[in-house]
Amino acid sequence: MEAAGLAQKTRGRKSITALQYKARQQEILRAANRLFAQKGYQGVSMRRLADEANMSPMSLYRYFANKRAILIHIWADVFQKVFAKCRQCIRPDMDPAAQLEAYGICFVMYWIDNPEHYLMIYGEIDTPGKAEGFFAQSELVRDELSFVQTLLERAGVSAQGVSTVCQQWLCVLHGVSHSLVTIPEMNWASPNVLVSGVIKGLIAQAKK
Numbered sequence: 001m002e003a004a005g006l007a008q009k010t011r012g013r014k015s016i017t018a019l020q021y022k023a024r025q026q027e028i029l030r031a032a033n034r035l036f037a038q039k040g041y042q043g044v045s046m047r048r049l050a051d052e053a054n055m056s057p058m059s060l061y062r063y064f065a066n067k068r069a070i071l072i073h074i075w076a077d078v079f080q081k082v083f084a085k086c087r088q089c090i091r092p093d094m095d096p097a098a099q100l101e102a103y104g105i106c107f108v109m110y111w112i113d114n115p116e117h118y119l120m121i122y123g124e125i126d127t128p129g130k131a132e133g134f135f136a137q138s139e140l141v142r143d144e145l146s147f148v149q150t151l152l153e154r155a156g157v158s159a160q161g162v163s164t165v166c167q168q169w170l171c172v173l174h175g176v177s178h179s180l181v182t183i184p185e186m187n188w189a190s191p192n193v194l195v196s197g198v199i200k201g202l203i204a205q206a207k208k
Helices: 003-009 018-039 046-052 067-088 096-113 115-122 139-154 162-182 191-206
Strands: none
Touching (some): 018 046, 018 067, 018 115, 067 096, 067 139, 096 115, 096 139, 096 162, 096 191, 115 162, 139 162, 162 191
């Protein structure tokens, strides 16, 4: 809901600007980040979120329709940071295979450096309502997968097989990330070695 819409629905109340509305949203998201990290998504109610954000539950619902809407905003913010960081790791002078490795290493390193984000995102199953879509099917995610598929094609993966190889690539990166984040006591090889090895093997297999 935009600030203009909020002003229309709060007759008798002082209207707020779009900037004020956005600032209040960010305060709510920061409060949600703290609580979800401490208690887990399932352990936090909208009433508890409202208390943490110093507002009434009724006021909270004017900014977010439900708790999932808050979580989706957090997920989108995290993935925008992840994708931007991964693209920054790619240099123009790299060949496509090396670009895929660099992207993958940055992807895994983000979760290692921010384990609370990993657990918040991958510790919950997305459960959209009837009129809602899955976050994994959002434009943000689709655009990034399209970018990765382009890199895979440039690395020699056929157009017919690129969708499946992209899924395999994702599974590989999530597997490495999950292992290093959730089992840190294991004497793992470096993320660079793990990611480079599996991506090279995946591309070599796909080109056969």
